[in-house]
Amino acid sequence: MALELKLYDTLTRSKRVFAPLDPTNVRMYVCGPTVYDFAHIGNARPVIVFDALFRLLRHVYGEAHVTYVRNVTDVDDKINARAAERGVSIRALTEETYARFKEDVRALGCLEPTVEPRATEYVVNPSAKIDMVRLIERLIAGGNAYVAEGHVLFAVSTMPDYGKLSRRSLDEMEAGARVEVAPYKRHPMDFVLWKPSKPGEPAWDSPWGRGRPGWHIECSAMSGALLxxxxxxxxxxxxxxxxxxENEIAQSRSAFRTPMMANFWLHNGFLQVEGEKMAKSLGNFVTIRDLLKDWPGEVIRLNMLRTHYRQPMDWTTKGLEESRKVLAAWYEIVGDDTEPEGHPDPQFLHALCDDLNTPAAVTELHRIAGSLRGHASGAAQLALKRALKASAMLLGLLTQTRREFIASDPRAINVDEEKVASLIQARAAARRARNFAESDRIRDELARMGVVLKDGKDGTTWEIAR
RNA sequence: GGCCACGUGGCGGAGUGGUGACGCACCGGUCUGCAAAACCGGGUACGCCGGUUCAAUUCCGGCCGUGGCCUCCA
Known part of the structure; x- marks a missing residue:
């Protein structure tokens, strides 16, 4: 394999060369949404970032050799609360929210994961390799979990490595704990695997009575079953x-008796909005849905990828505007050529293979675009255009034609393209007749429609004013 | 209170123990009937204080700031 991919692993706090356990089936699991409300831009970061990684892995190992699992958490106390608040069934709430989520992430140019399992389908699932109830049974049988007052708890003292991922010791955690410890816990840090359900809450029959799973067990069960x-x-x-x-690791490794759960642990950084933390109390929750009312999906996507995934990020309107300009300029260069015949640029790939350095990859796209200016012509020019297009497309960018991109701007929906075209023709005629008063009048008329003209060697193009 | 990240020029944002990435904005020029666009050229940087080193933005320590986790939260 010519391409060497390096990824930063949180567990070892180091960048390591990625070597698949099985190159014919590279397996990735990402924690997906809890479906109780519209997804916000912070939720979009891991979705976009790991989609980019998915695409890169598919490029390196082949599309048929990568399995990407992103779960859907559809059993959760927040969901119960929201459903009660709105007076709808839990099922109706989760189905609706999940459908909206799917629309949102599709608009952001994300591929569908290979599998999107729902937590509720893996509480008890006899046809799966493992499910939550069986996993908990194993943990109890192995001495890693115990039953207390209708709950099942994981005993952290049975896990010598507990705390390794987050680099904190049990002593530190106890010392820093602010919360009262439930009296039935043997150790303050023991966590819930199964808890009883009150009437009205989702419930499954189990060896420990009618109840529902704790938060962490779903990911151990679904990753175990599918990957x-x-x-x-x-x-x-x-x-x-x-x-x-940390708890997933404790559960999976204890239940399966393995020295590791995942070979690489990847974590994206947090996101702020206009320099402030995003919080409901500040009223600055930015949903994907709201952003899509103002910006093309690709603009949102590029804006996200202009920052390295591990860095903290400040999400701003100014940044979106810059991303929009960059994308528009690239589309102007690539034009309406849709032939996906090029190959991604080697330096572009090299940047991505360095711990998914998307900002550096974007720089390479600028480099290719720059080399296209001026001199390149004919076959060389076409090859560069296609390299730019193919590279960008690997990241889910420049996936449209120039015209489609312009039309995809939400602010363009009120623009009558045919009328614009005829006005541009009329202006061109006036200019040929050297009737500049008329040509300027037409330009002003278009400006009032929100259309900005750009005269070039090969005629006049336009875009939406901002 | 404990643990952990981050702090680069007007803005965004990579990277590196020793030649000031890249983009946006800005300024100057070319082009254009004019403007925009395009093209050519230009400037400004590594939070603060110490230490290690021939040499630190890059390594170490402290401080300050911002954020995260410790409780359901991408």
Missing amino acids: GETFDIHGGGIDLVFPHH
């Missing part, structure tokens, strides 16, 4: 490192 006891990459937001991923 196996150990797999290559586990991803998610950095806020999930503790306790979620």
